[in-house]
Amino acid sequence: MGWLRTALxxxxxxxxxxxGTLLWFTNSVARGLLRPERKPLALTPDQLSLAVExxxxxxxxxxxxxxxxxxxxxxxxxxxxxxHDNRGQWLAQVAQLHERGGYGAVLFDFTGHGHSEGNLVxxxxxxxxxxxxxxxxxxARGDVNMGGLAVMGYSLGAIAATLAAVSLxxxxxxxxxxxxxxxxxxxxRLFTRxxxxxxxxxxxxxxxxxxxxxDVRLSDIRPAQVIGQVSPRATLIISDLQDELADxxxxxxxxxxxxxxxxxxxxxxxxxxxxxxWRYPEEWIARxxxxxxxxxxxxxxxxxxxxxxxxxxxxxxxxxx
Numbered sequence: 063m064g065w066l067r068t069a070l071x072x073x074x075x076x077x078x079x080x081x082g083t084l085l086w087f088t089n090s091v092a093r094g095l096l097r098p099e100r101k102p103l104a105l106t107p108d109q110l111s112l113a114v115e116x117x118x119x120x121x122x123x124x125x126x127x128x129x130x131x132x133x134x135x136x137x138x139x140x141x142x143x144x145x146h147d148n149r150g151q152w153l154a155q156v157a158q159l160h161e162r163g164g165y166g167a168v169l170f171d172f173t174g175h176g177h178s179e180g181n182l183v184x185x186x187x188x189x190x191x192x193x194x195x196x197x198x199x200x201x202a203r204g205d206v207n208m209g210g211l212a213v214m215g216y217s218l219g220a221i222a223a224t225l226a227a228v229s230l231x232x233x234x235x236x237x238x239x240x241x242x243x244x245x246x247x248x249x250x251r252l253f254t255r256x257x258x259x260x261x262x263x264x265x266x267x268x269x270x271x272x273x274x275x276x277d278v279r280l281s282d283i284r285p286a287q288v289i290g291q292v293s294p295r296a297t298l299i300i301s302d303l304q305d306e307l308a309d310x311x312x313x314x315x316x317x318x319x320x321x322x323x324x325x326x327x328x329x330x331x332x333x334x335x336x337x338x339x340w341r342y343p344e345e346w347i348a349r350x351x352x353x354x355x356x357x358x359x360x361x362x363x364x365x366x367x368x369x370x371x372x373x374x375x376x377x378x379x380x381x382x383x
Contacts, residue, residue, distance in 0.1 A: 088267035095249075095268070098174045098183040099146040106150070110157045119170065121195040123188060124179025126170050128196070131156065133166025136362045137210040137354070140196050140233070141169045142219025144240070144336055145183055148176030151216060155339050158347045163355060166206075168196050172218070185245055186221030186285075187278040193226035197233075208232060210362040212354060216240060216336040217307065224285040224317075227292045235358045236292050237350060239300035240308045240336045243316040245269075245283035251309045286320040293322025296357035298350065302333040326353060 107114045107129060114129040129149060139159070141152035149169035159165040172189050173180035183189070193213060200206045212235035215223030220241030227236040242248045246269055273280050289297065299321065301314025308314075311329060318327040328349055330338050339346040 096182055096184070098172075098181075100176065101147055103148060103150040103176075105153045107153065110153060112153070112157050112160070114169075117199075119195060119199045121173060121178070122191040123173045123182075126173070126179075126192060126195060127177035128168055128170035129153075131160060131167045131169075132205075133207070133210070134160075134164030135166075135210075135359050136207040136366060137164075137212065137358050138166040138168065138200065138206060139354075140193060140211065140213045140223075141167055142189070142193065142213065142215035142223045143169075143172065143175070144217030144219055145185075146175070147216075150176075151336075152214070154343075155346070155350075158343075159351055159354070162347060162351050163359060165354065165359075168200065170196060172222070183218065184278045185218060185280060186225050186283050187280075189218065189222035190225040190229065193222060194230060197230060207362065209365060210234070210358060212237065212358050214238070214350075217242075221245070221283060221285055224289055224292070225283075227295065227297075228288045233295070234361070235296045235298075235354060237298045237300070237353065238317075239338055240302055240305055241285060241299065241313060241317055242308055243284070243286035243313040243320075246281050248307075248309055248313065252307065286316045289317055289320050290322045294324070296324045296326075296353070297321045298326045298328070298353045300338050301327065301329045302335060302338055303329055303331050304333055305335045307335045324357065 112131065114131045117128050117130055119126040119128050127149070139156065141149065141156060143149060143151040148171050152167070152169050156165070156167045156169060160167070170192070171178040172183070172192055174182050197211065200211070201208055211232050213223040213227055213233045214237040215221070216238075217240045220238035223236060223238055224241065227233045246266075249269060250266075269280050299314055299318050301310055301318075302308070303310050305313075314327060314329060318325060328338075330342070333341045
């Protein structure tokens with residue numbers, strides 16, 4: 063029976079070695095996923111002759127670096143960039159939307175990105191709090207129409223924008239591109255795509271480690287389960303069908319099916335991750351601009367006209383009028 067005990071000891075040692083290696087590997091992957099890179103700005107407002115205020119905004123996890131562009135039409139867009147990127151990702155698009163329709167904007171770096179403080183990314187959980195901090199800053203200015211806010215997001219920013227729109231009723235419209243419907247599903251697909259290893263149990267362990275390292279429930283990040291709560295506010299989903307990160311068309315179609323009315327879906331057959339504007343700039347501006355005109359600017363203009371008319375009636379009825 064000595065040989066059996068030896069064989070069992072060897073087997074247990076191998077199991078321990080494999081388990082230890084697996085835990086070390088998935089822990090390393092999780093740590094990498096939670097540490098954003100600080101990408102330098104590829105474009106600045108000066109290069110586009112865009113008159114912005116360079117501001118620092120108090121956030122829940124440190125100061126946020128931002129550019130503020132005043133609106134001409136009473137509507138301000140809060141622009142959320144993707145992971146390992148920065149506020150410059152939205153600069154060209156905002157410049158054109160400002161020229162076309164007078165839209166203002168806040169372009170900001172998420173915590174741990176660009177010139178903002180912090181060193182952690184949480185895939186939408188704490189980034190949603192950054193959006194809330196932007197809204198609080200806009201309100202405190204006293205010169206911003208708080209009835210004309212919308213949020214726009216790419217990739218990580220799409221998750222954060224969706225979660226923010228669900229919980230912050232001040233946001234009257236949502237525009238997302240290359241969004242994720244279910245983070246656990248997408249991490250599993252990405253894990254297999256880039257490592258050629260089975261998603262189970264490795265991707266599950268990555269999420270498990272990530273939750274403990276970041277102290278957030280990454281497994282609960284399922285935008286498709288909550289996006290319906292944005293309605294009756296409008297949602298535009300842009301789905302890049304050659305996306306190498308989001309699982310398309312699954313993610314876009316699932317988000318669209320779960321969203322409430324009014325909603326729009328733009329699927330682009332030959333476009334990679336968050337590349338719709340750069341591939342079809344004129345169509346992107348036309349589609350996004352028309353959506354914002356219809357569901358944000360037009361209601362804001364009507365409300366302003368109604369308020370002026372009401373003020374006029376009040377003045378007419380005043381005895382000193």
